[in-house]
Every structure is written in structure tokens, then in C-alpha cells.
Amino acid sequence: MIFTVTLKNDKLTVEINTKGAELNSIKVNGENRLWSGDPEYWTGKAPVLFPICGGLPDDKFTYNGAEYILNKHGFAKLKEFTVEHKNDLTATFLLKSDDETLKSYPWSFELRITYALRGAAVKVTYDVKNTSADAMYMSIGSHEAYACPEGIEDYDIIFEKKENLNSCDLDGNLIAHSTTPVLKESDTLPLYYKYFAVDALVFKDLKSRSATLRNRKTGKALTVSFEGCDYLLLWTKPGAGYICIEPWTGIPPMVGSGYDITEKEGITAVEPDKSSTVSHTIYF
Structure with missing residues (x-):
């Protein structure tokens, strides 16, 4: 069931949806500083881009001789995350690979997204663990x-x-x-x-x-x-x-590039049982 998690301190009130672990609002003294998602322009607010940022040629990539269809910005923004941890100031959302993700992305993984309030700032941390037997190729990005x-x-x-x-x-x-x-x-x-x-x-x-x-x-x-x-x-x-x-952390391929994901510019290789962690912070 999709629901909203709220974090709050004396400066900020932050809402995050379990769908996509997407920021829904960041209120500073009661004023929402995020976009409203007006459908006249764009219904998004802050989707998380994983396991690719941007698009692929013909929406596909190859790995070990097999071909996979993966749409622009990946699938994390469409998936429901579980809430692994929460208190007033921090929340961690977890997405694990499943039968559906394996059809378009042949690696098992655990993606954790942590939102933490620090005074008048929100720190967003992405931690991607490779639970596969082979090196995993991925990118991640934000879209606030x-x-x-x-x-x-x-x-x-x-x-x-x-x-x-x-x-x-x-x-x-x-x-x-x-x-x-x-x-x-x-x-x-x-x-x-x-x-x-x-x-x-x-x-x-x-x-x-x-x-x-x-x-x-x-x-x-x-x-x-x-x-x-x-x-x-x-x-x-x-x-x-x-x-x-x-x-x-990644970027779309150039026109005329091949489909091999291991040769994609900006791709991150994560070894088995290892993690890749990156963060950004929004200061108000």
C-alpha cells in the first residue's frame, strides 16, 4: 500500500511517498519549496533515477550477449519501496530486485534511499548493494x-x-x-x-x-x-x-554508441556483495 512518510524539525517539514521513495514536499516555514506536480506541465516532483539516468538507444542495452529493454530513467520511480527505518528526522526506504526488475535489468540488488533532516537542510543518500554473483552496472540520479x-x-x-x-x-x-x-x-x-x-x-x-x-x-x-x-x-x-x-552519476550514451552497458559513459561497476553510495544535500 502506497503512503506518505513525514519528517519534521523546527525548520522543515518533509513528505516522502513510498512510491518511488519520491519527495512529495519540502516545507520551509510552511511554504512548499518543491514543485506541486501540476499535470498541465509535469506530474513529477522528485523522481529517483535508477538503474540508469536518461535514456538508452532504442530503450535497450546488451549484457553477456542478451538484450534488455529498459525505459528512460529506469524503474525505481515506479516501484513501491518499503520503509526500513524511520524516526522524526530520518527515514530509509528499501527497494529489492524482484522478478519484474530482473526482466529488464539482470542483476539482483538492494537500493536504500535515506532522507535526513539536518537543521534547514535535507540530505539524500543513495546506497546500492549488489546482491548478484557478477559485477553490476548502474547509474543513479536525482530529479528534484x-x-x-x-x-x-x-x-x-x-x-x-x-x-x-x-x-x-x-x-x-x-x-x-x-x-x-x-x-x-x-x-x-x-x-x-x-x-x-x-x-x-x-x-x-x-x-x-x-x-x-x-x-x-x-x-x-x-x-x-x-x-x-x-x-x-x-x-x-x-x-x-x-x-x-x-x-x-551517469549520462545517456552518445548518438551512434553501441548497446553494451559495460561500455556506457558514466556507468558504475559494483562488485558482488559491495555497495555504491552517493549523496546530495539541499540547503534552505
Whole structure:
């Protein structure tokens, strides 16, 4: 049965759904700073991307000579997690492989997602344990959508360091063999809907390990730190009142790449009975 878990301290109230272990709301002094999921634009709020981030060529990959169909962003966002642990400040959600996941992903695993309140911050930790007999190949990423009720063009993304950023162009669900320059020797990227007319901004060469979303008129801000994630995406739909700040450990293949998952850029190999752990933190 799908239900909602609530965490609360004197600064934050956080709700997480057992479906997908997805954040449902983050309230700061009673104000929800996550996107509402308005179906006119996008019903998602903060899906967890596992065991891939983005898409695959023809939605498939090969491993050991066998072919598997795996849809964009994987299946974790659609699965019901169990609540393994909970108190007022932390909750851990568990997803284990099952007969259904093994049809599209030939490894057994345990995925634990822990949400922890630390003052005015939410730390999100992904721990993936390989319970298979062979090395497991995976990526994981976040997709939180932060509310921008005035529209995103009142906002800047401010990086930890000055950046020279080229966004990887997209061809459908894959990375194209071209880039578009969006930032030169600056730490501040003003947001415009024109950036998202096709899809997302995809950054592979980021030096920063944190990014701040700030309303340039009011000064209201939040910061996402993402140690351990080599890729960062920004995404919205034209006219929508949200921006997604998405730290990923993996990235879609380039157009023309093969199907072998072991050769995929950004893939993480986890040895049997070992775990891969990565986290990001949202500061308000």
C-alpha cells in the first residue's frame, strides 16, 4: 500500500511517498519549496533515477550477449519501496530486485534511499548493494523540481566556482555530437525558458560541486551540493513554474554508441556483495 512518510524539525517539514521513495514536499516555514506536480506541465516532483539516468538507444542495452529493454530513467520511480527505518528526522526506504526488475535489468540488488533532516537542510543518500554473483552496472540520479512560482526568468543559478560551460545537445534521449555554450568565466547563469525549448541543459565538465537557485528580485535561495556526481542537468518546460537541479552519476550514451552497458559513459561497476553510495544535500 502506497503512503506518505513525514519528517519534521523546527525548520522543515518533509513528505516522502513510498512510491518511488519520491519527495512529495519540502516545507520551509510552511511554504512548499518543491514543485506541486501540476499535470498541465509535469506530474513529477522528485523522481529517483535508477538503474540508469536518461535514456538508452532504442530503450535497450546488451549484457553477456542478451538484450534488455529498459525505459528512460529506469524503474525505481515506479516501484513501491518499503520503509526500513524511520524516526522524526530520518527515514530509509528499501527497494529489492524482484522478478519484474530482473526482466529488464539482470542483476539482483538492494537500493536504500535515506532522507535526513539536518537543521534547514535535507540530505539524500543513495546506497546500492549488489546482491548478484557478477559485477553490476548502474547509474543513479536525482530529479528534484524546485518551485519558481514567478517563472524561472526571475532566477539565477549560481555555481560554487566560475565556469566555462557548454551544454551537451540532445538528440531524442541521447547525447548529440555537438554542444552549445551557455556560460563563460562566470559563476552566474541567468535562467531563460529558451534554454529548454528542446530539452535540458546537460553539463559534463563542471568544476563546481554545488549550485544555488536564487530569485534575483527577492533574494530567496536554496543550494544543492552534489559531491560524487559528475554530471548536472537543469530542466523545465517552457512556461512552467519550476526548475529541476539534477545531480547524476551517469549520462545517456552518445548518438551512434553501441548497446553494451559495460561500455556506457558514466556507468558504475559494483562488485558482488559491495555497495555504491552517493549523496546530495539541499540547503534552505
